[in-house]
Amino acid sequence: MSAEANSDTFREELWMWGQDDDKPRFLHTMIRVKDFDAALDFYIDGLGMKLMCKPFDVPARRVTATFVGFDSLEAGGCVEIVHLWDHEGDFTHGDGYGHFSVGTPDIEGTLARMVAKGAEVVVEPTVLIEGGPAVAFFKDLDGYQVELIQTKRTQ
Amino acid sequence: MSAEANSDTFREELWMWGQDDDKPRFLHTMIRVKDFDAALDFYIDGLGMKLMCKPFDVPARRVTATFVGFDSLEAGGCVEIVHLWDHEGDFTHGDGYGHFSVGTPDIEGTLARMVAKGAEVVVEPTVLIEGGPAVAFFKDLDGYQVELIQTKRTQ
Numbered sequence: 001m002s003a004e005a006n007s008d009t010f011r012e013e014l015w016m017w018g019q020d021d022d023k024p025r026f027l028h029t030m031i032r033v034k035d036f037d038a039a040l041d042f043y044i045d046g047l048g049m050k051l052m053c054k055p056f057d058v059p060a061r062r063v064t065a066t067f068v069g070f071d072s073l074e075a076g077g078c079v080e081i082v083h084l085w086d087h088e089g090d091f092t093h094g095d096g097y098g099h100f101s102v103g104t105p106d107i108e109g110t111l112a113r114m115v116a117k118g119a120e121v122v123v124e125p126t127v128l129i130e131g132g133p134a135v136a137f138f139k140d141l142d143g144y145q146v147e148l149i150q151t152k153r154t155q
Numbered sequence: 156m157s158a159e160a161n162s163d164t165f166r167e168e169l170w171m172w173g174q175d176d177d178k179p180r181f182l183h184t185m186i187r188v189k190d191f192d193a194a195l196d197f198y199i200d201g202l203g204m205k206l207m208c209k210p211f212d213v214p215a216r217r218v219t220a221t222f223v224g225f226d227s228l229e230a231g232g233c234v235e236i237v238h239l240w241d242h243e244g245d246f247t248h249g250d251g252y253g254h255f256s257v258g259t260p261d262i263e264g265t266l267a268r269m270v271a272k273g274a275e276v277v278v279e280p281t282v283l284i285e286g287g288p289a290v291a292f293f294k295d296l297d298g299y300q301v302e303l304i305q306t307k308r309t310q
Binding site: 009010011014015017018019020021022023024025026027028029030031032047048058060061069070071076077078079080082091092093094095096097098099100101102103104105110128129130131132133142143144147149151152153 | 164165166169170172173174175176177178179180181182183184185186187202203204213215216224225226231232233234235237246247248249250251252253254255256257258259260265283284285286287288297298299302304306307308
């Protein structure tokens with residue numbers, strides 16, 4: 001393919017993760033969800049994430065997906081939310097994958113907000129190691145565990 | 156508790172995720188692995204991650220854990236690698252959690268390096284959407300899928 005022909009097909013919006021990186025970078029972690037809109041509301045309105053791009057279809061895979069995160073695509077990891085067009089029922093969770101983790105300056109307030117959004121508390125805010133931050137766990141609407149770590153000292 | 160007593164128990168190294176954040180932040184994603192040293196070698200020597208802290212024991216949970224990532228704890232997501240002292244055999248993987256994703260300027264070279272480290276290729280580098288970057292998937296030593304996305308245009 002000639003350089004000219006290639007430049008015709010280049011689509012910058014598809015290179016949202018970078019087109020001139022010189023080293024590897026952590027991009028995101030992916031979860032499949034039953035109710036796409038409910039998951040977006042949970043993570044955006046509840047946890048305070050932002051929509052990183054317009055939800056998009058991948059017809060070849062029969063999925064709709066998007067990315068949510070706290071800052072920008074460059075600053076830290078995002079969560080890819082995927083809806084399978086043909087999947088029925090709940091997703092299953094093995095015993096290998098654990099959770100993803102979010103730092104928050106107000107662990108109690110964040111957990112309360114997530115519970116109001118339908119989260120199930122797994123571990124109430126607890127200082128696991130003396131002198132360290134409080135840590136909590138909840139399950140999201142699809143049963144994925146999310147860890148919260150207090151990232152602001154209040155005492 | 157008085158401020159003095161509290162400052163005696165405060166341990167800065169346990170607040171590695173931040174102690175004066177003013178907003179939430181994505182921290183890491185956690186996987187349990189069968190062979191702790193093999194997993195560290197896979198992600199550090201293979202994928203080019205760095206050890207973000209000395210491996211540590213949490214006796215209350217009977218686990219050893221550490222974090223690996225590309226830059227710093229602040230810059231982007233890390234992967235928490237956890238070894239359960241009492242777990243035997245392989246971990247199971249449900250159909251919910253998908254993968255975590257790493258951007259790389261050289262998808263072919265990265266994939267070849269991971270295969271040499273024992274990765275199983277799931278999807279060879281493929282341009283999923285015309286005009287976009289190549290994407291590949293491999294399974295790590297414990298069967299977790301990792302996505303690679305080309306983040307440097309070469310043509």
